[in-house]
Amino acid sequence: MTPEAIGDSMETPKKPLLSLRGLKAQTAASSLAIDHLEVCAGEAWGILGETGAGMELLARILAGDLAPVRAGACVLPRELGLVSFAGQQERFERELKNDDTDFLNRPDPGTPAGRLLAGKQTHRELVRLLRLEHVLDRGYRYLSSGEAMKIAILAELSRGVQLLALEHPFDGLDPASCRELARSLSRLHDGGLTLLFLLSDIADLPHWCTHLALLQDGLIHFTGPADVIRILMGGSGGRRQALFRAGTAALRGTDSQAGADEPLIALRNGFARYGEVAVFSGLSLSIRPGEHTLITGPNGCGKSTLVQLITGDHPLCYQNDLCIFGRRRGGGETIWDVKRHMGIVSNDLHRCHRINGNALAVVISGLFDSIGLYQRPTSEQRVLGRSWLEWLGLADKAALPFRRLSYGEQRLVLLARALIKKPRLLVLDEPTEGLDKANRRALLDFLEQTAAEQLSTILYISHRQDEHRPFFRQHLEFRPGDDAVPFRLLHR
Numbered sequence: 310m311t312p313e314a315i316g317d318s319m320e321t322p323k324k325p326l327l328s329l330r331g332l333k334a335q336t337a338a339s340s341l342a343i344d345h346l347e348v349c350a351g352e353a354w355g356i357l358g359e360t361g362a363g364m365e366l367l368a369r370i371l372a373g374d375l376a377p378v379r380a381g382a383c384v385l386p387r388e389l390g391l392v393s394f395a396g397q398q399e400r401f402e403r404e405l406k407n408d409d410t411d412f413l414n415r416p417d418p419g420t421p422a423g424r425l426l427a428g429k430q431t432h433r434e435l436v437r438l439l440r441l442e443h444v445l446d447r448g449y450r451y452l453s454s455g456e457a458m459k460i461a462i463l464a465e466l467s468r469g470v471q472l473l474a475l476e477h478p479f480d481g482l483d484p485a486s487c488r489e490l491a492r493s494l495s496r497l498h499d500g501g502l503t504l505l506f507l508l509s510d511i512a513d514l515p516h517w518c519t520h521l522a523l524l525q526d527g528l529i530h531f532t533g534p535a536d537v538i539r540i541l542m543g544g545s546g547g548r549r550q551a552l553f554r555a556g557t558a559a560l561r562g563t564d565s566q567a568g569a570d571e572p573l574i575a576l577r578n579g580f581a582r583y584g585e586v587a588v589f590s591g592l593s594l595s596i597r598p599g600e601h602t603l604i605t606g607p608n609g610c611g612k613s614t615l616v617q618l619i620t621g622d623h624p625l626c627y628q629n630d631l632c633i634f635g636r637r638r639g640g641g642e643t644i645w646d647v648k649r650h651m652g653i654v655s656n657d658l659h660r661c662h663r664i665n666g667n668a669l670a671v672v673i674s675g676l677f678d679s680i681g682l683y684q685r686p687t688s689e690q691r692v693l694g695r696s697w698l699e700w701l702g703l704a705d706k707a708a709l710p711f712r713r714l715s716y717g718e719q720r721l722v723l724l725a726r727a728l729i730k731k732p733r734l735l736v737l738d739e740p741t742e743g744l745d746k747a748n749r750r751a752l753l754d755f756l757e758q759t760a761a762e763q764l765s766t767i768l769y770i771s772h773r774q775d776e777h778r779p780f781f782r783q784h785l786e787f788r789p790g791d792d793a794v795p796f797r798l799l800h801r
């Protein structure tokens with residue numbers, strides 16, 4: 310199929326705010342070619358691209374971070390705002406680099422989130438609508454994933470940009486925040502803001518978007534009015550086939566049934582706080598083998614903090630009444646003893662992967678529970694790692710640096726890293742962030758089958774309702790606004 314522009318009007322053409330013509334970009338991991346993409350003032354565009362289609366290259370070009378190999382005619386607006394996965398990672402790493410904790414002899418919280426909002430006054434209403442007032446004094450790197458995404462968007466808006474490009478802005482936001490963000494952006498668009506949504510799922514595209522383009526295999530295929538392109542795409546816009554093609558045979562032979570009666574997790578009257586600020590208290594949760602558990606709740610309520618208690622990554626795990634795999638935390642076991650039987654994927658783990666290793670090394674590192682690979686793997690381990698990359702459609706990327714892969718591909722590699730050890734407990738905290746619809750569905754199908762065959766017990770956090778499958782046997786709902794019932798545990 311050749312790239313085409315559809316539905317060009319006969320009116321006098323407007324001067325584009327952003328114009329990319331005859332552009333080619335290439336990295337070791339992917340490529341991008343754009344014959345013709347023009348965004349005019351006042352339009353709202355959606356660019357739909359599946360995992361690995363080249364979206365991150367487009368984001369890097371917009372960020373001015375990647376020089377095209379053929380630039381053609383490339384015009385970017387002077388006041389361009391961009392929120393991308395790579396940009397958020399960069400900000401996080403900058404915060405870590407500037408961390409003066411050792412020098413100060415007390416924890417250095419880094420840049421307060423509120424300081425990123427240049428014209429704080431102008432966006433006070435948005436801060437309120439997105440429930441961010443209480444995090445403005447908090448260090449940016451301490452924010453929860455949803456809080457960080459909302460602050461990153463407000464930070465760009467507060468600079469007074471002409472065009473705002475947002476990569477997966479609804480990933481990681483709770484449903485109320487998704488609705489509020491879409492409503493607020495719609496109002497700003499009515500007021501003249503030009504928008505560019507970089508998405509993988511057409512269901513995430515606000516209905517008021519005026520234009521659409523489809524990015525497949527590094528090529529922009531269609532560009533034009535949203536209603537015309539929607540019809541041409543038949544409402545799908547997704548990948549024909551998922552990259553994730555692992556079968557549950559890869560998990561067979563686990564010791565998932567060892568100690569079948571004993572809870573894998575038992576937390577009594579659990580609590581968490583940061584300094585004087587309580588995150589939650591009075592939380593009890595027991596997870597027996599096969600008791601697949603879904604956790605939901607609004608951004609910042611403490612879901613990831615609970616997961617960190619369970620995985621041993623939060624210092625308060627020792628002060629809580631917490632048993633993992635039948636052993637009381639603080640009873641002399643090491644963090645490696647705890648993690649040996651867990652496969653973990655989380656936003657936190659993802660952003661801590663600031664390593665130089667290649668994709669294969671990251672997969673194999675799951676066998677050692679390390680971030681990065683620090684010992685020579687056996688040939689069996691290398692073969693197994695390669696098999697996992699093959700099952701995830703990434704065999705040709707084994708030797709590429711992990712950080713050069715697209716965000717979605719990195720997620721798939723981290724999933725392989727979690728699964729390679731055939732864990733008794735799979736701890737998946739928003740594992741599908743950055744994945745397209747086909748890959749999300751394929752992962753959930755795989756987990757459903759894993760549950761049916763009793764190969765592992767699954768602890769799962771997601772804001773997306775289409776991921777709340779019936780195989781979850783219990784559902785822990787955080788309800789932070791409700792003092793009478795702050796948690797609800799539903800059994801199915």
Ligand SMILES: Nc1ncnc2c1ncn2[C@@H]1O[C@H](COP(=O)(O)OP(=O)(O)OP(=O)(O)O)[C@@H](O)[C@H]1O
Nearest residue numbers: 451452453454455456583608609610611612613614
């Ligand atoms: N080191 C820290 N110091 C202060 N506050 C912190 C720290 N770490 C996390 N927090 C705060 O604790 C709260 C809970 O964070 P957590 O990541 O557990 O939320 P969450 O429910 O997983 O949110 P999300 O849905 O956005 O991922 C957030 O408001 C966050 O800003």
